[in-house]
Amino acid sequence: MLGEPTRSRVAERRSSTIAEIVDAAWEVARTHGIGGLTLRDVARKVGMRPPSLYSYFDSKDALYDAMFAQGCREFLEAHASVRLTGETVADLKTVMRFFVGFCTENTVRYQLLFQRVVPGFEPSKESFALSEEGLRKVVTLLQSSGVTDARALDLLTAIGTGLADQQISNDPGGSRWIGLTDDAIEMFYAYVQQHMKGEPE
Known part of the structure; x- marks a missing residue:
């Protein structure tokens, strides 16, 4: 029918092959x-x-970038299912449990x-966004x-990756450090309320 967009089978095949390459990577x-x-x-x-792979990715870093972007999209899609209550500490615990689990x-x-x-390796501007x-x-x-103190975010991300690192390194497949998530958030929030409530001096 006139006016309907035409499918590009070549583009579809290329997109499918790229996805297959990333999965294989x-x-x-x-x-x-x-x-x-x-x-x-x-x-x-x-x-x-x-x-032949170079007709899809001109370097190994380009393939890493595609993997990085895919991983970020998976994070965002999974995060969209996180349900928050509006209570700050409870929500921080929920988000941190999600992050460490991811x-x-x-x-x-x-x-x-x-x-x-x-x-x-540095992700592209588009992937890093x-x-x-x-x-x-x-x-x-x-x-x-x-x-609003930027140091609070730095501290929170350090806690999250620290718990993840310890869990992966010392108890893979277990829950030893994952189980500390709620305690870590309570300590974090108590400290932030006392020392980092507003902008740093």
Whole structure:
């Protein structure tokens, strides 16, 4: 029918192949570590010659960037299901439990999103904007309780990644550090209310 947009089968196939490559890259990373990813292994996983991979990703960093963006989108999609009550401490506990759970359920994704384990890799401006969107949700939650000191956000993110790091490193698959989340938030909020309620001097 005239006026209807035409599908580009070539574009659809390309998009499908890119998604397949990114999925394969995560599989390779789970086997060899995020820093041990090679385009050769990814190409082999999808049944492609390594030079052909460059028609989809012109470098390994470009593939890392696609993985980073996908991980950020997964974070945002999962975070959208978090239900808040409007009570600051309870909501901070909920958000922190979600964050630590998200980090510990997929170690290689956590390393790519929240650690610098790939030498020289920097996400693109577009991909990093997705990461910042997630952070803004936490900033909004803090500001709603009158906490505007930027150091409070730094402290909160340090607590979250610290719990995740300890859980992944020392009790993988367990709950030893995840179980400390609520206590950590209570300590954090008590300290913030006393020392970081407004802007830093």
